[in-house]
Amino acid sequence: MRKTFFILTLLSGLMAACSEKSDPSFDQRNFTSVIDNKIFSSGIFPIDVRQTSDGGYLVLAERSIQESTFRGVYIMKADKYGKFSKETMLDDNYVNPVGPVIVSGTSLTFVCMDAFSLQAQLVTVDENAENPTITAIAGITYPAAIGIDGTSGFVMLSYDQANKNTVVSRHDMTGARVGSSLALTIGAGEDVEEPIINHFLRTGKRLPFHVGKIPGGQYYLNGFYNYTLSLLFTDFSQNGTLGVVQGQQDDGGFSAVYPLGGNKFAASRFNFGDNFFMPNVNLTTNGTTTAMDLGGYSFPELTSNATVKILSKPINGTNTLIFASDTKSKQIGLFFYNESTGSFLSSRYLGFSNPFEVASIATTSDEGLIVCGTTYLAGRFPRICLLKLSKDDLAGQL
DSSP states (O other): OHHHHHHHHHHHHHHHHHHHHTOHHHHHHSEEEEEOOSOTTSOEEEEEEEEOTTSOEEEEEEEEOTTOSSEEEEEEEEOTTSOEEEEEEOOTTEEEEEEEEEEETTEEEEEEEETTTOEEEEEEEETTSOOOEEEEEEEEESEEEEEEETTTEEEEEEEETTTTEEEEEEEETTSOBOSOOEEEEOOSSHHHHHHHHHHHHTSSOOOOOEEEEOTTSOEEEEEEETTEEEEEEEOSSTTOEEEEEEOBTTTEEEEEEEEEETTEEEEEEEETTEEEEEEEEEOOSSEEEEGGGSOOEEOTTBOTTOOEEEEEEEETTEEEEEEEEEBTTSSEEEEEEETTTOOEEEEEEEOOSSOEEEEEEEEOTTSOEEEEEEEEETTTEEEEEEEEEOHHHHHTTO
């Protein structure tokens, strides 16, 4: 009797599992998708992901171009199951797309660069990755990062090579400038410029340029100033910069910054290859300090100078910070922290078989999480991967 009961219980469990996995709603809530395409020998490197109103996903990515160190613009639409739907590739003269993608109604906007004039270009596409419109942004070269500025515009970080300045400017959604901009010297000499140019040519280390606005407060930027990669704060007044958190040339500084309000941030920093998470740190936004004095949780399991993405979202009623990064085991690591206390909650590792690297994370309309990254087919061909975690799956992390 006991054996019969065990067999019936096992069969019931297997039938329930099969029923759940054949349920389309389950496939929509949880999936891992690796997306190949017709340009087999060309590398695709995702930058950002956004969910569209039909439940699908739009991915902004770079694509390698023959006989050019710049990378072209690739836009892909996936359906709600993470399966390939459509793709758009801009002409090769449009290069080096910059995220994050800004959603405005049913339009999605990002910035790229003209390969010949080096001028910034504003690109808007619809939710199906179609009908791109491209507008030149006057007076801006080498765009490096953008961020949302309130509800009607964006702020951009760029590089003025002629004057050797890091530039911060504000724009409306047509690309027109709003108010004054801020120009900051990177310092004299070719040595300080070399890592910046190598970043844009994709021949050197990818630098973690960031720009944005503290809700209800100042603007922040992570860029080169006075010979070093530093985090700066400004209100665009005549006083210029209000605060500077200095890095260590291009060998140390912030790899990610996420404002939580006031002087409180979630952030990560790197120092000569080592990585540190700071889920609850107060930064001096008016004065001069150094990033090397901030401490943080050390993560030896991460790759050297690892890419880090940070997101805040409620899980089980708890405001939770999710840090996503690349591990030495070639997986994407997710690390969960309590936002109010900064205490560590749990970790999760994504990816199998092939190497996986994180590009972006975003919340979904069903309170889940979409992780976009790069995986390598046969260990050598970069391709987009999408990994979806459901609301229930995330709840299990707390």
